Amino acid sequence: MTTNWDDYDLFCYVVEHGNFSAAARSLDRPKSSLSAAVIRLETALQVRLLERTTRKLRMTEAGEALFHGMGPLFASLREAHRAAIEQRQGVSGTLRIASPYEFAAEHLAQVVCAMMGRYRQLNIELNVHHASINPLDQGYDMAFAMLESSLPASTIVVRRIVSLERKLYAAPGLLQAHHFPSTPRQLAQMPMLVGLNDTEWRLRSPDGNTERIPLQSPRLVSGNADVRLQAAIAGLGVMRVTNTFAAPAIRAGLLQPLLTDYSCDPLRVYALLPAKRLMPEKVRVFLDILETQVQENVAGRAAPPGWTNRRLMDAASMGNKE
Template sequence: MDLVALADFNLVARHGGFGKAARATGRPKATLSRRVTELEAALQLRLFERGARDLKLTEEGRALHERTTALLTEIDETAAAIASGAEKPRGRLRISAPLLLSQTAMGKIAAGFALKYPEVRLEITTEDRAVDMIEEGYDLVIRVNPEPDETLVGRAFLHDRLVVAASPDLPRPVGDLPAPGVVRGGGGSQTWKVTKAEQTAIIRIEPVLVLSSLIMVRDAARAGVGAASLPISLVSHDLADGALVHWGDVEGSEIALWALYPSRRLLSPRVSAFLNFLKHAFPGGTPDELAAYIAR
């Protein structure tokens, strides 16, 4: 594919017409038109609907514009960095992060990164859903135990696990009796299989509180309302000082936080810098490191 023709197509698409693009850039209108026509012929696709007075992207044209604009920007930035002799992180960096990590650690992470790389404009959005990186314009996403996705690459930078914890004033149930529970999301009876001191037990709970945030769940468990299943990094200090007691580790509850980016794009200096910053913040990627980072 002719990258010059692709760049001219994106120029016309961004300005909304050949004339507007020509006036904004000083490029000849005829040249822009010829380049776009050549690109359409090469792709065997109509990229614009040409009316008497206006120009509109076709569905294929819109898809091409959305998927190649960021790529061309990356190429331009990489070329500029190489030409200047240094790949210094700069420009906009959009990141999507899950709610709990955002509430507990992302503020400190973002502040530290901004101080180290003042020429990067960092924007972090809190999302527990799996965002579409290409369509929504994210450079990097942080996901919990992501499903395999052949369009994304990345690395796991933190690991955690779930434990059942409760106030020391709440008695642990005996036999098949249920315990009151605090849960996130949907209600209804739940069963937790836990292991402690190499012994396995089944804990059945009846939710008395259904909350939308694990921070809220932890605080309610501290208050003695019920038992809760929570990340060990979130409650390790409460367990250490006796505010909560450990009923056991939830079997099969390993958690991995991944930093992901599109494999079809170049890894920009600012994304690489953020990945390295995460590695420096959590060199071992352990729950204890996250707990210490939250507590600092």
């Protein structure tokens, strides 16, 4: 009997992606074709490989044995095939990236422009998101995450890019109205502009103690750092944001740092990559340029601020002149 190796490969692909839907999206094939492939394989082997429910997929004992034996082999074959194609093509095709707005606007935009200018055969799709994304689930070449803590263990490849320092900022007018707070307790009485997942802000004092500011009734909740920035400039509340993102507003005199003797939890930026032994050339080049650019931004040697922030500063300056 002829062995249909494609059915074995599709079975492993479904297991790697966790379900039929994610595997079908990644392959751009109907889910029914993957289901049919697994059924054919089960029929040929006369054994049940997957237990299917409406909510999740679970391997049987036979399925686990088959996947652990053959999964790495098919993954290596697929990687070798992709590597051979990319070696021929160089940095070309489409690079799909997902990133939080703050990191995309302040750091990725410069790298995207540099890559597109240098490699004429490369197209880039950059999607802004707020929730954590597994690059395997939606077919991204890389996804970025900004977290206060380390990432949990997973099947994806995690590459730490940088830790971005954060501070608290507010408009001069708001600080005058609240008599410029000098302690976390005084700061807690001011209106807050917070991110989607913020429940408290932790501040470390010069003597090493940690003080917590609860965020029970924030004035504004938004996952978009630029929205919070505009609200802060308008004098509507205090925001916590990375120093690089707030730098244009500080230089323009529109924001001032608060409690400068205290330090906030930094944002750790990770690049999440599909678990591949061979990194595609376009991903490798992008990450190399990005790491250099981020370090320059953090060190204050970066190019002028992004267009969005420049436009915001210009508009605010015109309003002040009136």
